[in-house]
Amino acid sequence: MREVEFHWNVLIVIYLFTAGVSAGAFVISGLATYLGGAKYKRISRIGAMIAPCPLIFGLGMLVFDLTKPLQFWWLFLTVQWTSPMSIGSWLLTFFSLLSIIYFLLWIPRPWRDLLRVPHRWGEIFSPKRWQSLSRRDVGIARRVIAAIGFPVGLGVGMYTGVLLGAIPARPLWNTPMVAQLFLFSAMSTGVATVLLIAALVRDKSDADHLHHERHFLVSVDAVLIVFEIFIIIPFFLHQALNTWSSAESVNLIMGGPYTLAFWVGVILLGLLVPLAIEGFELYPVVWREAAVKYSRLWGGVSAALVLVGGFLLRYIFVYAGQVSHFLPLLER
Amino acid sequence: MANPATETTRKKRWVFVMEPDRCIDCEACMVACSVENHVPIGEHRNWIAHRETGAFPDLNLSFMPENCHHCDNPPCERVCPTGATYQRDDGIVLIDYDKCIGCKYCIQACPYDARYVNEEKQAVDKCTFCVHRLDAGQPPACVETCIGGARHFGDLNDPESEVSKLLATHDYTRLYEEAGTGPAIYYIRGK
Numbered sequence: 001m002r003e004v005e006f007h008w009n010v011l012i013v014i015y016l017f018t019a020g021v022s023a024g025a026f027v028i029s030g031l032a033t034y035l036g037g038a039k040y041k042r043i044s045r046i047g048a049m050i051a052p053c054p055l056i057f058g059l060g061m062l063v064f065d066l067t068k069p070l071q072f073w074w075l076f077l078t079v080q081w082t083s084p085m086s087i088g089s090w091l092l093t094f095f096s097l098l099s100i101i102y103f104l105l106w107i108p109r110p111w112r113d114l115l116r117v118p119h120r121w122g123e124i125f126s127p128k129r130w131q132s133l134s135r136r137d138v139g140i141a142r143r144v145i146a147a148i149g150f151p152v153g154l155g156v157g158m159y160t161g162v163l164l165g166a167i168p169a170r171p172l173w174n175t176p177m178v179a180q181l182f183l184f185s186a187m188s189t190g191v192a193t194v195l196l197i198a199a200l201v202r203d204k205s206d207a208d209h210l211h212h213e214r215h216f217l218v219s220v221d222a223v224l225i226v227f228e229i230f231i232i233i234p235f236f237l238h239q240a241l242n243t244w245s246s247a248e249s250v251n252l253i254m255g256g257p258y259t260l261a262f263w264v265g266v267i268l269l270g271l272l273v274p275l276a277i278e279g280f281e282l283y284p285v286v287w288r289e290a291a292v293k294y295s296r297l298w299g300g301v302s303a304a305l306v307l308v309g310g311f312l313l314r315y316i317f318v319y320a321g322q323v324s325h326f327l328p329l330l331e332r
Numbered sequence: 333m334a335n336p337a338t339e340t341t342r343k344k345r346w347v348f349v350m351e352p353d354r355c356i357d358c359e360a361c362m363v364a365c366s367v368e369n370h371v372p373i374g375e376h377r378n379w380i381a382h383r384e385t386g387a388f389p390d391l392n393l394s395f396m397p398e399n400c401h402h403c404d405n406p407p408c409e410r411v412c413p414t415g416a417t418y419q420r421d422d423g424i425v426l427i428d429y430d431k432c433i434g435c436k437y438c439i440q441a442c443p444y445d446a447r448y449v450n451e452e453k454q455a456v457d458k459c460t461f462c463v464h465r466l467d468a469g470q471p472p473a474c475v476e477t478c479i480g481g482a483r484h485f486g487d488l489n490d491p492e493s494e495v496s497k498l499l500a501t502h503d504y505t506r507l508y509e510e511a512g513t514g515p516a517i518y519y520i521r522g523k
């Protein structure tokens with residue numbers, strides 16, 4: 001066998017994962033703002049507070065992985081339309097900006113008054129007269145940013161998969177299903193992060209409120225997991241029935257070195273177990289019109305598992321993909 | 333639609349024509365290249381691929397000299413986010429080492445594993461077809477050094493060149509040609 005050099009390592013995995021979590025947290029927060037308003041306020045806030053953090057950490061990892069970290073800004077001297085990495089860099093920058101503004105708009109009231117903006121055109125040039133935002137202004141601003149950020153967040157989630165999928169030389173990556181899978185997984189890990197924080201933070205809301213909140217989050221996550229499962233099944237069928245190179249590439253996770261991590265880590269622990277827990281939580285709502293059967297312990301466990309599974313999914317794809325190759329592979 | 337991987341539109345198209353039957357795997361070309369281009373120890377811009385064909389006891393092993401294929405439609409150039417990887421009018425694919433930030437996306441995109449990270453330059457590197465020699469009217473170092481005469485180099489669009497004549501009179505293949513990369517290394521089929 002020719003020796004494989006992994007030019008992309010765990011730093012890239014972290015980057016793809018954190019970008020997905022941020023995109024998911026933003027999108028779920030925006031969705032909650034539009035669908036629930038005051039009812040889902042806590043979700044919106046937690047999502048908004050999370051959104052910029054993992055991404056900024058992940059971007060740091062990405063820059064660190066370059067051979068010239070200090071020259072990362074050269075990415076922004078140009079737009080290369082055929083390079084997903086170029087388009088993705090611009091997309092991520094725009095998204096970071098939006099998520100930071102969104103974060104500021106959601107910080108709790110005492111600090112929010114520090115936010116001052118010009119209210120009339122004439123004020124732009126005299127910052128001393130900038131006023132702090134009123135409650136109503138903040139509400140509108142949140143919705144506007146959520147609406148702009150919604151497609152951008154979905155784009156970021158998809159981009160993490162397109163980055164890999166746009167490379168014909170790596171048969172394991174070179175399918176549109178990778179982008180779909182990464183998108184839904186990104187949304188799911190974002191929701192799971194919100195669920196995890198919601199489980200960790202003790203809160204004083206009444207039972208009815210909590211029921212709505214949990215019902216919303218858990219249902220969204222369950223639907224996303226089902227989507228993922230129905231992408232993975234055709235992914236395997238198609239790859240296995242495709243060209244020799246593609247068929248061989250799935251053997252890396254069907255008997256090859258990444259089999260256990262994929263089937264136990266990603267499929268069982270990352271998708272099926274959380275789905276089962278969520279099904280158990282939702283069961284009373286669907287069949288008995290009762291409240292969500294929720295315990296902070298199990299809710300936290302299932303959310304944590306979704307995160308572990310999402311990370312492993314990216315890890316396996318980044319590494320196994322680099323082993324996959326056009327065939328015949330000549331010895332050197 | 334025109335096949336993007338055809339060379340007809342270029343005035344000049346530099347190509348290699350390799351004769352595996354003449355290669356004895358002595359690796360003199362690898363040494364010559366490393367010296368000529370100051371390739372860091374442990375990395376290589378060219379190499380000898382081994383192709384095994386047939387079934388026991390009729391086995392056949394051929395040595396296929398290889399380097400960057402200077403694809404006519406180069407996937408490495410397409411994915412480069414800074415435009416550091418570019419293609420000259422004569423089809424030669426080069427890297428602007430100052431512009432390269434080392435994201436390694438091109439390494440993933442190259443189907444031939446032709447690229448490596450040059451730690452000294454803090455950039456990605458690969459075979460340049462010895463442009464510095466070419467532009468001075470000399471053949472690449474590996475061609476000059478090959479003791480078996482397995483490496484031929486020239487302009488495909490000049491019907492009088494050695495490579496054009498070889499291709500006109502022999503059967504040949506290219507690696508992963510089906511992928512549409514338009515590789516510039518031709519292998520003469522064995523007898």
Ligand code: SF4
Pocket residue numbers: 399400401402403406407408409425441442443444445446447458513
């Ligand atoms: S062989 Fe690889 S490095 Fe050379 S031009 Fe083709 S894709 Fe680029």
Ligand code: SF4
Pocket residue numbers: 411412413414415416417427431432433434435436437438439456
């Ligand atoms: S490593 Fe350099 S040459 Fe390769 S894609 Fe990145 S910036 Fe371009």
